[in-house]
Amino acid sequence: MNYNELYQQIATKKSYLCVGLDTDIRKIPAHLHKESDPIFAFNRQIIDATAEYAVAYKPNIAFYEAHGPQGWESLQKTLDYIPNECFTIADAKRGDIGNTSGLYARTFFDPSASGLNFDSVTVAPYMGEDSVTPFLAYDNKWVILLALTSNIGSHDFQMLPVDGRPLFEHVLEKAITWGGPDRLMFVVGATQTAQLSRIRELVPDHFLLVPGVGAQGGSLAEVSRIGLNSHGGLLVNASRSILYASDGTDFAQRAAAEARTLQQEMATYL
């Protein structure tokens, strides 16, 4: 998917909601455990219930990988089920030396290799340029690079001062020499609104993927006020607050209600 297609979808749905498919077998409703693939059975209903309100879906790869080969089958079925107009994110936090990152890129971007055909993958920046650029070599595929994450550990290294400015600013500045707003996004936690204005100055046109609204406590209003640009420029992710709105047979209905509430708030900011 390209930049304009993504923006068109945001404008049409009046939404920049990304639904995080952090599907935990221990948290899904009990009645689904009798299905042959409970994780896919859950995801399918979540997708059906939220596709009207969401522009993107983000399976968190750890939740699938933890089930071995069967988990990768659930991931494949889930990805294939997501409507074509939706942007898809493999939240994998990969990154390794060049030849290895090339293999990870094939995993997520080349269906002839693994079967998967995601639009984007999250990548960790610690190993530098040659660990990121192999992911940028695919047309209409995106890297979403960790910049400033939503967790408490983000203060350990991302905020360390380098020449008087936090490390994450150097990550942003260097990364935008590797890829433009048409194929590079950044992860910025919703809990980091104090830094978001500065980030928008440094990367005015790039999309930001913002996790941390909902269960992690970030404010959608604040993130939207500071982060939106003329092409949307935001994908705001919610996972647990949507997926686990109910643990009963009404889980999909309640997920739809949560997604709709977020979408309606987003519509007022666009």
Next chain:
Amino acid sequence: MNYNELYQQIATKKSYLCVGLDTDIRKIPAHLHKESDPIFAFNRQIIDATAEYAVAYKPNIAFYEAHGPQGWESLQKTLDYIPNECFTIADAKRGDIGNTSGLYARTFFDPSASGLNFDSVTVAPYMGEDSVTPFLAYDNKWVILLALTSNIGSHDFQMLPVDGRPLFEHVLEKAITWGGPDRLMFVVGATQTAQLSRIRELVPDHFLLVPGVGAQGGSLAEVSRIGLNSHGGLLVNASRSILYASDGTDFAQRAAAEARTLQQEMATYL
């Protein structure tokens, strides 16, 4: 595997060789392609040929993941085939917020989840403490944290000055407050010998996993002179130089010869 068991194996085999199983379907000998699982068929023969000389095996997860569910089956069979006395490393470069890192830890450490039961996993430090500590919660399992990697991109961020010292030194200093030498190792590229003395000062007792000897050009003599400690303290990885020593039917024999040459040089340094 615990610290003493690992050291005993180093003393017994007079080796600190780790064989990196970066098994690339495009590089393995043509005659193996008729096997039902060519990657496992290759790995099995490599393991048989090198187990006398190696104390550790390190499957590079990207090379398996790129084949989808079938690749994870090859990984499982490979791991099960590695002799029990050898230390096993999932070279996965994972790391995410706490609950997600917990799932990645289950993937590689809890056979009741994914089927896999590695001794250790490589982890990227960018997201800080809560992205690393879930991997440290398993008895006799290890985190191998990226400190200073072997690739050219290591200069982009790992070497940036924070309070007059490179970022990777801060990673080392903070990480040793999370785990002792009994469950935490560090990745230090063999191409980084200029920094290795300083690293040994900062972490005298921790094991270092050193990739970059062989195809990447690092010197075994230099790494050993600076890096060895009274318990070995090194695992030196070679991948391509062993795996692809020949592309003919003699590949295993040639791999054994390469591994033996490295082991015999190591024996002189121990």
